[in-house]
Amino acid sequence: MIAVLQALGVPGFAAAQPPVERSQRVAGVLAWGAALLLLAFLALPLVAILGKAVTNQQGGFVGIDQFVEIAGGAHFWHAVANSMAVSVTSAIIVLPLAYVFATALTRTCMPLKPLFRGLALIPLLAPSLLPGIALVYLFGNQGVLKGWFPDGGIYGFWGIVIAEVFYTFPHALMILITALSVADARLYEAASALGAGPVRRLFTVTLPAARYGLISAALVVFTLVIVDFGAPKVIGGQYNVLAVEAYKQVIGQQNFPKGAVIGLLLLLPAVFSFIVDAVLQKRQRALLTARAQPLVPQPQRWVDGLSMLACSAISAGLLLIIGTAIAAAFIKLWPYNLAPTLAHFDFDNMDGGGWLAFRNSLKLAGITALAGTVLVFTGAYLAEKTQAAPLARQLIRLFAMLPMAVPGLVLGLGYIFFFNDPHNPLHVVYGTLAILVLCSVAHFYTTAHLTAVTALKQLDGEFEAVAASLKVPFWTTAWRVTLPVCLPAVLEVARYFFVSAMTTVSAVIFLYTPDTVLASVAVLNMDDAGDTAAAAGMAALIVGTSALVCLLFGLLSWLLQRRTQAWRRR
Amino acid sequence: MKADFPVSTTTATELLRVDGIAKRFGEFSALSGIDLTVRKGEFLCLLGPSGCGKTTLLRIIAGLEVPTAGSLQLNQRDVTRLPPSERDYGIVFQSYALFPNLNVADNIAYGLKGRREDKLRRVNELLDLIGLAGIDAKFPAQLSGGQQQRVALARALATSPGLLLLDEPLSALDARVREHLRREIKALQQKLGVTTIMVTHDQEEALTMADRIVVMNHGVIEQVGTPEEIYAQPASRFVADFVGQSNWIDATFSAEAGVQVNQLGIALQTLPALAVGQRELSLFIRPEDIELHAHWEGGAMGEANTALGDIEKIELLGGFYRLGINVPLWGNLRLNVDVSRSTYQRMRLSPERRVPLTLPADKLRAFSKADAAFGAKALA
Ligand SMILES: Nc1ncnc2c1ncn2[C@@H]1O[C@H](COP(=O)(O)OP(=O)(O)OP(=O)(O)O)[C@@H](O)[C@H]1O
Ligand SMILES: [Mg+2]
Numbered sequence: 001m002i003a004v005l006q007a008l009g010v011p012g013f014a015a016a017q018p019p020v021e022r023s024q025r026v027a028g029v030l031a032w033g034a035a036l037l038l039l040a041f042l043a044l045p046l047v048a049i050l051g052k053a054v055t056n057q058q059g060g061f062v063g064i065d066q067f068v069e070i071a072g073g074a075h076f077w078h079a080v081a082n083s084m085a086v087s088v089t090s091a092i093i094v095l096p097l098a099y100v101f102a103t104a105l106t107r108t109c110m111p112l113k114p115l116f117r118g119l120a121l122i123p124l125l126a127p128s129l130l131p132g133i134a135l136v137y138l139f140g141n142q143g144v145l146k147g148w149f150p151d152g153g154i155y156g157f158w159g160i161v162i163a164e165v166f167y168t169f170p171h172a173l174m175i176l177i178t179a180l181s182v183a184d185a186r187l188y189e190a191a192s193a194l195g196a197g198p199v200r201r202l203f204t205v206t207l208p209a210a211r212y213g214l215i216s217a218a219l220v221v222f223t224l225v226i227v228d229f230g231a232p233k234v235i236g237g238q239y240n241v242l243a244v245e246a247y248k249q250v251i252g253q254q255n256f257p258k259g260a261v262i263g264l265l266l267l268l269p270a271v272f273s274f275i276v277d278a279v280l281q282k283r284q285r286a287l288l289t290a291r292a293q294p295l296v297p298q299p300q301r302w303v304d305g306l307s308m309l310a311c312s313a314i315s316a317g318l319l320l321i322i323g324t325a326i327a328a329a330f331i332k333l334w335p336y337n338l339a340p341t342l343a344h345f346d347f348d349n350m351d352g353g354g355w356l357a358f359r360n361s362l363k364l365a366g367i368t369a370l371a372g373t374v375l376v377f378t379g380a381y382l383a384e385k386t387q388a389a390p391l392a393r394q395l396i397r398l399f400a401m402l403p404m405a406v407p408g409l410v411l412g413l414g415y416i417f418f419f420n421d422p423h424n425p426l427h428v429v430y431g432t433l434a435i436l437v438l439c440s441v442a443h444f445y446t447t448a449h450l451t452a453v454t455a456l457k458q459l460d461g462e463f464e465a466v467a468a469s470l471k472v473p474f475w476t477t478a479w480r481v482t483l484p485v486c487l488p489a490v491l492e493v494a495r496y497f498f499v500s501a502m503t504t505v506s507a508v509i510f511l512y513t514p515d516t517v518l519a520s521v522a523v524l525n526m527d528d529a530g531d532t533a534a535a536a537g538m539a540a541l542i543v544g545t546s547a548l549v550c551l552l553f554g555l556l557s558w559l560l561q562r563r564t565q566a567w568r569r570r
Numbered sequence: 571m572k573a574d575f576p577v578s579t580t581t582a583t584e585l586l587r588v589d590g591i592a593k594r595f596g597e598f599s600a601l602s603g604i605d606l607t608v609r610k611g612e613f614l615c616l617l618g619p620s621g622c623g624k625t626t627l628l629r630i631i632a633g634l635e636v637p638t639a640g641s642l643q644l645n646q647r648d649v650t651r652l653p654p655s656e657r658d659y660g661i662v663f664q665s666y667a668l669f670p671n672l673n674v675a676d677n678i679a680y681g682l683k684g685r686r687e688d689k690l691r692r693v694n695e696l697l698d699l700i701g702l703a704g705i706d707a708k709f710p711a712q713l714s715g716g717q718q719q720r721v722a723l724a725r726a727l728a729t730s731p732g733l734l735l736l737d738e739p740l741s742a743l744d745a746r747v748r749e750h751l752r753r754e755i756k757a758l759q760q761k762l763g764v765t766t767i768m769v770t771h772d773q774e775e776a777l778t779m780a781d782r783i784v785v786m787n788h789g790v791i792e793q794v795g796t797p798e799e800i801y802a803q804p805a806s807r808f809v810a811d812f813v814g815q816s817n818w819i820d821a822t823f824s825a826e827a828g829v830q831v832n833q834l835g836i837a838l839q840t841l842p843a844l845a846v847g848q849r850e851l852s853l854f855i856r857p858e859d860i861e862l863h864a865h866w867e868g869g870a871m872g873e874a875n876t877a878l879g880d881i882e883k884i885e886l887l888g889g890f891y892r893l894g895i896n897v898p899l900w901g902n903l904r905l906n907v908d909v910s911r912s913t914y915q916r917m918r919l920s921p922e923r924r925v926p927l928t929l930p931a932d933k934l935r936a937f938s939k940a941d942a943a944f945g946a947k948a949l950a
Contacts, residue, residue, distance in 0.1 A: 024653070462667035465634050468654035469661045470681025470729060481669045567671050567709035 023473035028388030034379040035392040038399035042442045045414030052260035052417045066261050083242040087225040090164040091218045094172050102176035104307035109299040119315040121170045125546035127503045127520040130539040131163035132234030134325040155237030163231035166321050168224045172217040179213020212280040219273035227266050227407030230505050263413040274405035329537035344537035352526035353517035361519035364436050368501040369494045372441040380452035404446035408506030415439050416510050431513045440501040448493045455489030495553040499546045585610045585765045591640035600626045601789045611763045615776040618786035624769040633657050659733040660726030666718050668710040675706035681729045696724040716747040736768040773813045785809045807937045810854050817905050819853040832901035839932040850939035858908040859933035863926040864917050875929040
């Protein structure tokens, strides 16, 4: 806030800025460009949702009437209770699993660590609809294991929870791995020297240090589940949750104001966990002092063996789900006729969008990767490495963090409300592929931005000063030095955008048209129409494409490392 | 150089003039009232303890920071509000900030414009100059710290700037390399005649390299002078303490009795004006300036600043010995005295021995007791 006041030149807060280079004027113009883009395609749609929530369907201002009306219905409170129940249960199940897995990866000498790590991240390649479909095949009315959930018991609470556990596992895992890798070996040595046994060490050293990671992982899982409507849509049956309610209000009944109100309510847990997370991160940083010694795990036969067993079991569960969906895509009529077939990939003869949907998704993912990477790196570079236009740079930093606290569902709603308004000059993008690209870039902006900022911060902060003293304009240094050094991060961001755009449903579900239908949307629609096998086929196709792209990017960055190892230290 | 007549008033030899520069960070005042002139071709060191504002001053000169007040003139041109690229200097940072993905030749040529061959020639010229011919194809990560430092220097000098700024250029190196590079940088600077401002908190570095030293403390300049002046005639207690070793002796002053230590008269060659009117004084003398005598050479005790002292402690510090001597006559005064190894052996000094010592009147300096910010440290 103070920074914004300073940037605005508010008297009393004015900070003297270093004199601005002629070349820096260009940086200023660019920074304003980036800030305005983020304003138009991120901040304003969110404002629009607020406006929609306080107006009725005829466009008249009604204040909080609609909140009151919705809160008065038992139906609503039922959905709230259901949403809370699945979210809390999922978090309670995911957390111990992810903790064990993360501990095995960071604190033991278990063999095959890279393999397990890779397997654990597989759910990231799939849309959140996939586990639902797989569960139908496993435990549904025709499922091979339907005895486990008799009388269609999988359609509902437990189906949603299992699907969400699959979907959120890698997210929790990554947070816990980060939290557990910042261990200070000296604390463990001190504890052992003081005679603390393994149990006591767990409770006095390990858990306190990982506490923030655990809280943050729990919040992330909770938020992801409560705002996800993919899994409940596919496997939820009659079990009504908030996210699906918002979807139904907007898509089914075209009741935009009501959808806006529910969307805003879904924003609450996300914003709450965002704030808690920000506070925790500040504390976590202090935990690891500069002198901390990294912990090097020692081989322990029993611990390593048990860890491997646990990781194998968890990986097998994940593989079972993804494997079922892929297998179902290639099998004639599950479970009666197991002959292999490609018939389910004949999308053009089914409802849902056909191969056009897949081609659109490829286009969307490709363009999002390209445009998103360019925008994110330009924005991050301007914000971190230039001096002109301090207000614009501050706005970029602020807006960049917003998407983290905004579920895709809410962003999607904001986009319809904002761009569907015929008075909006930006209305022209409504119904085009462009709006899908813009929405996807905005949706995944924060993670990409943080990756870019981390990479940029690793560069010596004096490069720009040296270049200025040598009278070299900033873009030369950005092109010749900053970009080449950050190339691995650039690839990482591009990969992240591609895979995310390929798998997402939540935001784009509100924005596609018959011409711009997407693969993940097609999965939902085909499943809705009863073409479960085709839905599985499309989901498998998405997983395959994401995996292929990840491999390609992996290869690319391997080649890059090899070519540049002369100047990269390790 | 023609320094026989006063040159300070002519501006022809003046490259940089710093006028009343101040810098505040919020409530904190990092610099205040900095006045300084830098002459063409000189090697100026900014010396001071950590956090005294040296880097801030250097960054203001470089245009990377804007002063809160004051002005800067470079070549008689007001550059206070000019961006870095419109000033004329080369800079070497503590981290060197070499571009990791460019090889040595490309790093050095980074600021050069013009034809390829010209750049190449200039790069080779500079590599010869820094004594690293033949490493042009290596990357910074493949060089030692000392080599990186010299490449950064070559890059800063490539465009032949009128002013060279160095921010603790040697602090990241180990002691031996540092000593070697001190001499090299100094020789290079003299050869090129480039005006240089170097920031350091290492007094030895400043004393050996600088033509003039600016001693700073808490954002103000304490003294500007040649290394000899700074060392032998420190202008303040702070300077005396910060540069070199010192002994502090409590003394009193009155018009009738003159300067007295433990009520015994002490002769001083110069009594600075500030001392007159002060009752309490601190006398200052360097450990190596105290003279030891093999025998008592006659005269009464305490006369001619001479007294007997008991050797209490002996430390070998490389090339010399540091003796801790207690002088009962001056109120059990503890003095540190440095003697060379040859003197030590010639006089057959040993613990518990009693030696006559003299505080030469021309080496004693008086400071007001009120300026006692660092008194505690000196006596500790
Ligand atoms: N951007 C800033 N914001 C706030 N305070 C600052 C800033 N830059 C420097 N300071 C403060 O100004 C004072 C002087 O800093 P400076 O870096 O000039 O010290 P220095 O003499 O170079 O010290 P060192 O030898 O440690 O490098 C310090 O107390 C520092 O904390
Ligand atoms: Mg400094």
